[in-house]
Amino acid sequence: MSYYVLLFTMIVASFLFVGVTMLIANLISPRSFNKNKSEAYECGIPTQGKTWMQFRVGYYLFAILFLMFDIETVFLFPWATIVHEMGVDALLGISFFLFILVLGLAYAWRKKALEWK
Amino acid sequence: MFDFSIITTAIDQFLRSLMPSAMAVFLECVLVAVCVIVAYVLLAIVMIFMERKVCAAFQCRLGPMRVGFWGLLQVFADVFKMIIKEIIHFKRTDNLLYNLAPYLVVLSSLLTFSCLPFARGLEVLDFNMGIFFVMATSSFGVLGIMLAGWSSNNKYSMIGAMRSGAQMVSYELSIGLSMLTLVALSGTMQLSEIVERQADTWFIFKGHLPALTAFIIYLIAGNAETNRGPFDLPEAESELTAGYHTEYSGMGFGFFYVAEFMNLFIVSGIASTLFLGGWMPLHIPGLDGFNAVMDFIPGIVWFMGKTFFVIWLLMWVKWTFPRLRIDQVITLEWKYLVPIGLINLLIMTLCVVMGWTL
Numbered sequence: 370m371s372y373y374v375l376l377f378t379m380i381v382a383s384f385l386f387v388g389v390t391m392l393i394a395n396l397i398s399p400r401s402f403n404k405n406k407s408e409a410y411e412c413g414i415p416t417q418g419k420t421w422m423q424f425r426v427g428y429y430l431f432a433i434l435f436l437m438f439d440i441e442t443v444f445l446f447p448w449a450t451i452v453h454e455m456g457v458d459a460l461l462g463i464s465f466f467l468f469i470l471v472l473g474l475a476y477a478w479r480k481k482a483l484e485w486k
Numbered sequence: 487m488f489d490f491s492i493i494t495t496a497i498d499q500f501l502r503s504l505m506p507s508a509m510a511v512f513l514e515c516v517l518v519a520v521c522v523i524v525a526y527v528l529l530a531i532v533m534i535f536m537e538r539k540v541c542a543a544f545q546c547r548l549g550p551m552r553v554g555f556w557g558l559l560q561v562f563a564d565v566f567k568m569i570i571k572e573i574i575h576f577k578r579t580d581n582l583l584y585n586l587a588p589y590l591v592v593l594s595s596l597l598t599f600s601c602l603p604f605a606r607g608l609e610v611l612d613f614n615m616g617i618f619f620v621m622a623t624s625s626f627g628v629l630g631i632m633l634a635g636w637s638s639n640n641k642y643s644m645i646g647a648m649r650s651g652a653q654m655v656s657y658e659l660s661i662g663l664s665m666l667t668l669v670a671l672s673g674t675m676q677l678s679e680i681v682e683r684q685a686d687t688w689f690i691f692k693g694h695l696p697a698l699t700a701f702i703i704y705l706i707a708g709n710a711e712t713n714r715g716p717f718d719l720p721e722a723e724s725e726l727t728a729g730y731h732t733e734y735s736g737m738g739f740g741f742f743y744v745a746e747f748m749n750l751f752i753v754s755g756i757a758s759t760l761f762l763g764g765w766m767p768l769h770i771p772g773l774d775g776f777n778a779v780m781d782f783i784p785g786i787v788w789f790m791g792k793t794f795f796v797i798w799l800l801m802w803v804k805w806t807f808p809r810l811r812i813d814q815v816i817t818l819e820w821k822y823l824v825p826i827g828l829i830n831l832l833i834m835t836l837c838v839v840m841g842w843t844l
Binding site: 372374375376378379380381382383384385386387388390391393394395397398399400401406407408409410411412416420421424427428431432434435438439442445446449450451452453456457459460463464467470471474478483484485 | 511515518519522523569570571572573574575576577578579588589592593596597600610611612613615618621636638639640641642644648649651652655656658659662663666669670673674675727732733736737738741812813816817820821824825828831832835836838839
């Protein structure tokens, strides 16, 4: 059997697993209504102000840095499987590749993008 | 070693002799899905029980003792309680995303879970780029957490989700780099093939120093990836109520809880597959008698033993260290683990190219 059939099965199965369990829980759980219950809990006292607003930029900076390195990982995986056959060429090639990459990291480090302010 | 594919081919042939082949394939898919989900839920229950007992042992308590012998039925009672709890519908949440979040979290962990090779022939998804697939599927669990935090309309959930995003995305890199180190050593990405290639020695011994470094980096990053232990900032209960799942009640919360524990199992399972030989018994080259004795222990026992050993290590870390601050988390990853990981990858390449492996 092809693995893609199984992959599709697992995706459907996980959605059914959550969906059916939630349905059962919805059917058998008790219900009660009251005005304050449907407000956000937060930490117990009434909420002040808006939640969906501008957020600090630090979190996004690391996401951008992550993109740079993650794409590099994607490129490195095929290389890693054939290190045995390539021999010394693999070492030279990867040293050059990683050198350029580390330059990027060093730049970010120097520009203090890695500090949490 | 016993090959489980004997059983699966027998079932396959039996079904095909009874009914048309499309029907048989459909029935097999249902069978596989049911087996995986039952295993998923049972392992989650075992791990919740283990967490309570280990935590109790580290704090010199007994843990749950009342329900059933030695508290064994406590977790079953809790699961049952969670199903019959009221599901509260909030007024000002983003309803679609709020309901979608548990689906994504469970989807991510269930797909990754079905990649684990439990014994020879006992794995569901065995792609030839398996380890890459594991990385891809495990990384969109963060989407579910971000959605949960964002859609809850709750400031603490929002902060928890943002922290979780930054942390999980960052530590994904170190996991990738240490996996890459091991792929360079093994020369394949297929998980079952990786296990087969550890027949003479496990990779942690074969790759000596760089493999050991990669193992330690993997454990730290894996711990951060599951939002546990010293890295539990996204749900730091003393600052953020309960983090990204504060607004979930009943089963919605239950799925986050189960997925979190199963992510721990998956991280440990991948660690034992990559570094500690998966279901492969302990073989010492040259000692044939010893190897033959070790072969009598079934593969699934080896896999579970190694996995639960790694889980125990991670629980030990969780209940021992105090929580880190967000800037310490980020600094640890970007200024220590990533550079060390890159250098470690180079050293491993050098070892592989020069043939300096055991």
